[in-house]
Amino acid sequence: MLGEEGLPSVMTVRGQKVHDVRYGENPHQAGAFYRIAGTTPYGLGAAEVLQGKELSFNNYLDLETVLAGVREFTAPTAYIVKHTSPCGVASHAVLAQAYSDALECDPLSAFGGIVGFNREVDSDTAQALLDGMDKYGFLECVLAPSFSTEAREKLAVKKNLRLVAVSDLCALDTYDYKRVTGGFIAQQLDLLTDPEELTVVTKAQPTPHQLEELKFAWRVCKTTKSNAIVYAKGTMTVGIGGGLYSRVDANMIAARKAGDRAQGAVLASDAFFPQPDNIDVAHAAGVVAVIQPGGSIKDQEVIEKCDALGIAMVVTGVRHFKH
Template identity: 50%
Template structure:
């Protein structure tokens, strides 16, 4: 076997000296770009500077150094007589291994200017990885320091790297370059651009940032992946590691409470609000949210949209909660919450934004823009003879904000900006009304009701009226709207149509 050459160009030099030394001991010769060559030479490892290999110096301030025919011909040449002759004709040699890692674009993009980010876009490194990965039948490509030990072991044991390993390494390299390009495209789109419209091509790139014990059930695997350009939107201040279901409920609770005027509290159980309230102080908001359905709240997740103070922390002591979420905590509140050792205490960071909503479905992806944005109560229509009173208007607006976060079919009963009964996820809308009024009991008398979609029949209005509901808000749009409105008039209920549906499946 003739001389074998390895080309190194790395920014992360973890393990590179040991790798180069191991290759040298096996008879390999090392070619390296300027900074990598200096590091290897300082470690006493024989190295051929790339400039000497190509006969040309780096130019354009380092923008061009590996983009040279001798480099890429040496990597891409197949073991064919014609290919070998062409490489020889330009004074080149075959390169059998490429070790490259890319400029840390995402780190610069998170904290630097757009000009600095553009300079951190790697061109030559990506080209080297793609070339070596394409020619994996002959060339070994190492795109991470984690690859070095496996390659060295294979060379020491077998004298070569088996094709199966070369193929796996090539796949890893292409995954890296695909993610790298997607991050750049996402950055240049500008932050949040995808939240308002559906993209022509959906570039998905995420890395695991939290390992989970399991998924929804113990026999399922689970992890939380995140856009590399974003920081984790929350901080775990205390408690056990978050579970898959905790994260689902945490997001549902935070999404709901963020729509309410502070101070507000929302308690979520199994991805549905079971209590929500607005009050003059956060402790009172929590107590009122809890009173909405104290049985269902046990083992739930509570989110508040203002700082948790000492009084609120004390109020939270009275019930078992899986997670507490808030934007800030008073130091004395954290001391009190430390008594709930198993409870996860989460601080939500600023800028926790929502992008496209994506679900896997039938081997593909179902994508939509999020159901968000302020609604204009001025565009709502009172369609009954009686208009809502001032207090009913206030409660209708509150209930309408909450119902959009309840699984369809969804019904919310509220009074004095506090939920008193919620019917969620029913196949029949009238059954959702029955459940909500059952949960409310006597508190339904004088309450208002919000429905996430229109009433197909008057029966839902009739059940609500029998329970004592005095006002209803719903989108309208049923072919039987006239019958539904007539039933409301007949029963003395005021009804408001919003013209916008809020299904949540």
């Protein structure tokens, strides 16, 4: 896209302050939200807060994860975030059901979370949000392209719940960048959603249904913080481990969250397995099929371990680190 010369030799990010926030990541830090100056507002720069308190610094951070998350899905999808990583994602023809499914993944983590939808929030979905709050505790924000009048009326009882409308979920920045002291690192966005080619590397072959489950889990994995492991069944996550130091830790967290629901589930890993120990953890939990990029020095050992345990493994050739 950018040719051999890579990124531009000078990059300028110019922000126009939209408002101060109450404080930064912590109460002793001042903070503010800036929109990219000289552009038509887009993304969170075009967000409308329909209800609730002003957005906080940490709300913006989690809303960005939610926005990047729901963007990945074409089917109606609910995406719940806590501390910048998803803790429950589900797709379902009925949006309210997608939310209930997503919430059941890890209700403990969803407490105080941020929820995103890639469809208008309708009355039933609003009810599902209220029911979820009654059962598991409050939410900080709900982001969606729009909210129906009935949904807004229902959700008005939760005065502190912020309803955030971002009409165009798919507007993108040109580059991603992250501050480091004395400069920043910039990169192209990670726009590869579906793996171009899936290669089955094990004796066991995934069934067509498992293949769809694997693709769903892979999509969630892409927007989960590294090291990321996602357990899924159908089009709902049942356990997610994200932001972990070691892949086997992420796997153990995901397995623990999944519990009995890991029986017959599939697993996605955002990067290769450095050791076959991850397959042992997955197998002990009940996982029957795995999707991962491949490319480890120990790929052959990992494949042999799968073959010994009757697990089907699909390799994408694409990695999705996200820090």
